[in-house]
Amino acid sequence: MKISRKNAILWILFFFLLFFFIWTQIKQEVTEKINVEKTGELLSKEIKGTVQIEDPLLFKKRYQLNPGDFAALAYYGPTSNMGVEELLLIEMTDSSQKALLQEALDSRIDTIHNNFDGYGTDQLGILKKSRIVFRGNYCLFVIANESLQIEESFLEQLKSGGKK
């Protein structure tokens, strides 16, 4: 290997930039692998008794997404017709699914909003508290009064790899 000193400094900078970028990503996205079904169940218990696990077909109908396209998925929906609470935990196969997932979640919020607009004041209040969180290959979507608390639990689960 033979390069000038200037050239060597340039390459040190190039590699430093790459490692720095990787470091920022690692720092931001430190997540352990979690079991989506178990974590989903755990998080759903924080929504006090108003959700139940739903069939993937219902997920497909409501979100216009194929459950089979994702690595893993847990979907909880409201127990009554007038309920608005939902919890969706998804493990994506790669980053390309993020944009479409975001679009589908936004459209789901719009649909629920239109369903209750004009009369469901309580439901719209809960909907306003909804949270969408992307971390690594995981996505959490939750509509509940306890959304913030559930988001925190979700991040804890990711850090501990579902051990907490």
Added chain:
Amino acid sequence: MVFSSFSFLFFFFPLVLILYYAGFRYTKNVILLIFSLIFYAWGEPVYIILMLLSITINYITGLLIERNIASNRMLSARSNLILAAVWNLFAIAFFKYYPFLVSNVNGIFPDLLPDYNLSLPIGISFYTFQALSYVIDVYRQKVPAQHNYISFALYISMFPQLIAGPIVRYSDVAREIKNRTLSLHDFASGSERFIIGLSKKVLLANTFGIIFENIQGLDSSHQAIITAWIGALSYAFQIYFDFSGYSDMAIGIGRMLGFHFIENFNYPYLAKSITDFWQRWHISLSSWFKEYLYIPLGGNRKGALIQIRNILIVWMLTGLWHGANWNFIFWGLYYGILLILEKFVFASFIKRFPKIYRILTLFLILISWMLFANADLSALFGFGKIAFLNQTTWYYLKSSILILAIGAFACLPFLNPYGKHIKKKAPFLAVTLLTGLLLLCIVSLISQSYNPFLYFRF
């Protein structure tokens, strides 16, 4: 962003076309570059930083290598090339292969390596290979280094082929990046190609995808040998129409913008042998590996043993390029072994019985797709005492026979002469047919759920 999405079809692409055609000659590259970056950032904005880093570093490396060669410092030029290769390969290795390494190492030594669970930067395999081919070609003095940063950034990030190829070599597009002519003929043929690609994806690939997914989801009591083969056939059609559809769309969009990208498919299921298949399937990838790996390793010039070694290395890496998983490595090695057998064992058989070997080739390709999809191979061969056919088989035969026949027909070049004849004799009819296809795709897209391209994950 996906070509077969409403946001692309009705917002992004029309806007690109309006601004591109309305812009001055010297602004066209800037417009294309800005929209290419938006296209990439749509899914995962943060990874645009990595791509811009890759663009900048490979751009500077090209200039350094050129300067070194001009002043006859070949060792320095070589060192810069090696460092650029290490930089590019490290980036792809970390984001694409680190999780695979972690799962394997931690499987043996628990918690030895930390698992960061980072998402894969989309298109990294494609744009890294383009960047590598550029620096290597500059080093080999096949092309001069690009001095204009915008032109180089456009080469790496051009949105039609950014995410799933074809892997365009710099030498193939350098002239058109600098100076290209826009013609009505190119625009018309590009639109036609785009609609055909969109139809392949939306009408065929997605339909075959549903059949394959349903068959894969059957429990063992409903499995039968013939059902498994219908599933294998469906996947073979799905992956072909999905990927060649994307390539058609990329080539079509390129042509509408004045670029002429290389062809990526040439009726692969008509292949006479596995060697022939790989001259027809993902042509840009196989020719990349041939030129930048197989030939530098010695190719077939250093005796049979070295050639066998080279084939196995190239095909293992081809498999690994497709994904960080053992099934892709086995899939690559499977093809490596088949190619070795074709060259050293079956050569005379292929010459004597070409028709039989053509059928055998199709059979071997079907098996390879099942390895690729990580599907259960045992059902295909009746292991585990499963029936030859059952009620479920009849259901799938009845419900899929028409689409399977259409798929088989669409894989072959029968329609080409008719298409040319219609375009020549009745252009109005040709336009009507294409408009009908486009409308059919839009209607199908409304009723379909999200269907990403299979090759996006590579």
